[in-house]
Amino acid sequence: MTAEAGGHHHDLGHHHPEPDEPLTSVDAHLADIAATIRPLPPTDLGLAEAEGCVLAEDVTAGAALPPFDNSAMDGYALHASDVAEASKDAPVTLPVVGEVAAGDTGAYAVAPGTCMRITTGAKLPGGADAVIPVEQTDGGVAKVSIRASVGPGHAVRFSGGDARAGEVLLTAGTRLGPMQVAVAAAAGRGRLAVYPRPRVVVLSTGNELTEPGHGLVPGKIWDSNSYMLAAAARQADCLAFRHGPIPDDPLEMLPAIEDQLLRADLIVTSGGVSMGGEHDVVKETLGRLGTIRFRKVAMQPGMPQGFGTIGEDQTPIFTLPGNPVSAYVSFQLFVLAGLGALQGQRGRSLPLVRAALGGPLRSPPSKRSYLRGMLDRVAGTVTPLAGQGSHQVATLGKANALIVVPEWVVQMKEGDEVEVMVLP
Ligand code: AMP
Ligand code: MG
8 A cells, every 4th residue: 555645636636625515415415316326227037146136026926825725734624514513522533534745736535524634735635624633633543533623714724815816916126035035936936027236346545544454553544444335235235345445546546446347336435535635535536437426415424425427337436434434324324325226216224213312412503413322122212322423433333223313403302202223
């Protein structure tokens, strides 16, 4: 890593923002993101690959679910009328004419006055209209003594009782988690049209950055952002590629970012976008690759934000501030929304809940604050953590929520109700 980046900056010229540049609201910045990012082309993937992607089609039940009447229990399939009088004191004995197990495709039938052993999931034999659970019998093999009565339909899962043929089971726009994958598989779908997992390239910038695991010399710090942002992208169901620290030198940064355009659906950088210094090279450099708006967003942390598109394919790029807390909050607010847009989802955001403040807080005027907090969902409380500086990475290790304080609020007291963003 080079430390002598200074000399080249003048070649590229400087963009100095107006000192009194008006603040952009969080919502206006989000609206800009939503208006700019187009969904990725949908693609046809096998079920295993489709997991974690977003459906680009409705999934309908091709046939009724379940497809045939079957037993809900291990027991005996019979005519309910044959055991209408059965009880503990007056058991009814029926001959057992055979056995049908799950997966058996035979065409069986049960005549009145007889029964058939049956296992859970086995096709109900013709004629039978109920199943008596084995627990209410003596478990007999040739004949069985039944000590309870059942009504018609007892312990039977009827065809179509889960879903009718043609019923929409999953709608386009649904993210395929384990449950949704199960539904698609149960409906017999081997492949699905999906918006693929976005490929996210993460790059950190800064002369001060050193790879964790290597020794530090005074004046340097370890790069936490690139690992954090790549992890956050993976947690958001993306494929993430991490690029190690890039020095504050346009001549190194420009090719590094250009190289990544090949494999990126979206690029996230951290650092180098503050409001003034000539070391804020990201700002200086990226203007040459595309259209990026650098603005001050009315929030804390995370005020300096850059967003736009670069390269031939107009790849979306987020240039996040370097302070780790700012970078993290910016990811969960803005990058997450951008990732949603890539998969055809509008307004993707973390879940919001309401909770009572476990302690007082302060917030700057005219800015929306995102304070790290400890949410106790059982108690319905959220407590602001000590150490809210945007460089205070230690607090990130304790937080499970962000307390959202509106722009017009400057202080709140214990017990006040607040909106809370639940961190993944
Ligand atoms: P910058 O946005 O480049 O002005 O950086 C703001 C602050 O964040 C500085 O204290 C940087 O040292 C710190 N910082 C920048 N990038 C990283 C990173 N990748 N990991 C940890 N801290 C960083
Ligand atoms: Mg920097």
